[in-house]
Amino acid sequence: MLITQEREDYLKIIYKLQQSESPVRTNSIARAMGIEPASVTGVIKKLSEIKLLDYRPYKGVTLTPAGEKVALEVIRHHRLIELYLVEALGYSWDEVHDEAEHLEHVVSDRFEDRIAEMLGHPELDPHGEPIPTKDGVIAETSTQALSSLSAGDRAVISRVEDEDGDLLRYLAQLNLRPGASVEVLSVEPYGGSIHVRVDGKSETVGQEAADGVFVDLE
Amino acid sequence: MLITQEREDYLKIIYKLQQSESPVRTNSIARAMGIEPASVTGVIKKLSEIKLLDYRPYKGVTLTPAGEKVALEVIRHHRLIELYLVEALGYSWDEVHDEAEHLEHVVSDRFEDRIAEMLGHPELDPHGEPIPTKDGVIAETSTQALSSLSAGDRAVISRVEDEDGDLLRYLAQLNLRPGASVEVLSVEPYGGSIHVRVDGKSETVGQEAADGVFVDLE
DNA sequence: CGGCAGAGTTAGTGTACCCTAATTCTGGTA
DNA sequence: TACCAGAATTAGGGTACACTAACTCTGCCG
Ligand SMILES: [Mn+2]
Ligand SMILES: [Mn+2]
Ligand SMILES: [Mn+2]
Ligand SMILES: [Mn+2]
Numbered sequence: 380m381l382i383t384q385e386r387e388d389y390l391k392i393i394y395k396l397q398q399s400e401s402p403v404r405t406n407s408i409a410r411a412m413g414i415e416p417a418s419v420t421g422v423i424k425k426l427s428e429i430k431l432l433d434y435r436p437y438k439g440v441t442l443t444p445a446g447e448k449v450a451l452e453v454i455r456h457h458r459l460i461e462l463y464l465v466e467a468l469g470y471s472w473d474e475v476h477d478e479a480e481h482l483e484h485v486v487s488d489r490f491e492d493r494i495a496e497m498l499g500h501p502e503l504d505p506h507g508e509p510i511p512t513k514d515g516v517i518a519e520t521s522t523q524a525l526s527s528l529s530a531g532d533r534a535v536i537s538r539v540e541d542e543d544g545d546l547l548r549y550l551a552q553l554n555l556r557p558g559a560s561v562e563v564l565s566v567e568p569y570g571g572s573i574h575v576r577v578d579g580k581s582e583t584v585g586q587e588a589a590d591g592v593f594v595d596l597e
Numbered sequence: 598m599l600i601t602q603e604r605e606d607y608l609k610i611i612y613k614l615q616q617s618e619s620p621v622r623t624n625s626i627a628r629a630m631g632i633e634p635a636s637v638t639g640v641i642k643k644l645s646e647i648k649l650l651d652y653r654p655y656k657g658v659t660l661t662p663a664g665e666k667v668a669l670e671v672i673r674h675h676r677l678i679e680l681y682l683v684e685a686l687g688y689s690w691d692e693v694h695d696e697a698e699h700l701e702h703v704v705s706d707r708f709e710d711r712i713a714e715m716l717g718h719p720e721l722d723p724h725g726e727p728i729p730t731k732d733g734v735i736a737e738t739s740t741q742a743l744s745s746l747s748a749g750d751r752a753v754i755s756r757v758e759d760e761d762g763d764l765l766r767y768l769a770q771l772n773l774r775p776g777a778s779v780e781v782l783s784v785e786p787y788g789g790s791i792h793v794r795v796d797g798k799s800e801t802v803g804q805e806a807a808d809g810v811f812v813d814l815e
Numbered sequence: 816c817g818g819c820a821g822a823g824t825t826a827g828t829g830t831a832c833c834c835t836a837a838t839t840c841t842g843g844t845a
Numbered sequence: 846t847a848c849c850a851g852a853a854t855t856a857g858g859g860t861a862c863a864c865t866a867a868c869t870c871t872g873c874c875g
Contacts, residue, residue, distance in 0.1 A: 421831090601861070
């Protein structure tokens, strides 16, 4: 088998890192995968041999079109599965990520198609992240963090980071969900809390939490 | 990781082979797994080291209680998933086996519990095979093949073999499904076809297909 | 009960990941 | 520009599973 579950995760992570760093460095991949940089070198060499990555030693990697295709397929699986778990099986949004992390590698095309159809070919996952289409088209996604706003700014939450269940439970408590309108009331200096109005209620958001909430400014 | 997806499949297959052979021989495992006997030896040694198998060199293996527990968990996953795919996602009974073969190793306890609940804690999978309970209790299953019956016998189909999609499509055409009542009209000698009445219609069943259909005699 | 066929194991190889330790490269700073 | 810290790679080792080829054991049969 040329493409294993681990390799799919490498490609997925490289895709995500590429949004903010290109070429993607060995150390970034190692950090994201939770393994040692030395281990990454071997794998990215192999992935470049099979033409899924372009690898420039000591510089980093970029996805080839073929590699990007694989990455987007895995991301599509992941996000469709997350949404399916919420909609069809009653999961809460903080429980779906870990389950999807495993399922994404084993579901068939038929499974993917069936749940996509049942969900009405959705465009967003439970965290507001765009779901790539079957032919690899993915919507742009906001990179403006709530933590970067200033007093008086109004914005709509577009997505939240989904890897940390604790963060998601915290955000749910505050009603900070994709689609919610927020108005920044005040910002404490030097990385302090942010005071916002959400759903008419005023709430205090920790700065680190606000780093994981992305918005579209109005 | 002590227990990999491959090892789960070994244990599952050994569980099934144990129904008709004990201890289970290296060659049987190799045939069922589609690999060489030499490869099996190494794996069963490791599985006996970690106390999931009792291994007597040159004789074969038996599951320890711990090994049987793992096997039954995997089988529970497999059969629940098969039924879920049919009931919730509109799969036909010939499509579910391959999908379940992969999913069985990655679903969480939560997933298992949710689909079991949604299905009403079912006792049989789409092929009539019993689903072990969460604490490892499994119903007896018929071992009387349709091919072993004689003219005049009446029986109810209890289960069919689920690994061969072609066989399942063939059986579906003939309405040979679990629960169906059959009456043997005649049997051609020397492994010939079997003529049966199913749902009031008379049908001819190939002998090899009849080997994969198990019944309870009336 | 000796011999032999077939079953099973061992030996040696290869791929896929992972690790630590040692070495080399790179890019920015003095 | 020479140096150095940090980044990256290489070297060497380990586990998990596959394979083929060679050897050994077992059980049956004459
Ligand atoms: Mn994954
Ligand atoms: Mn998500
Ligand atoms: Mn399996
Ligand atoms: Mn089945």
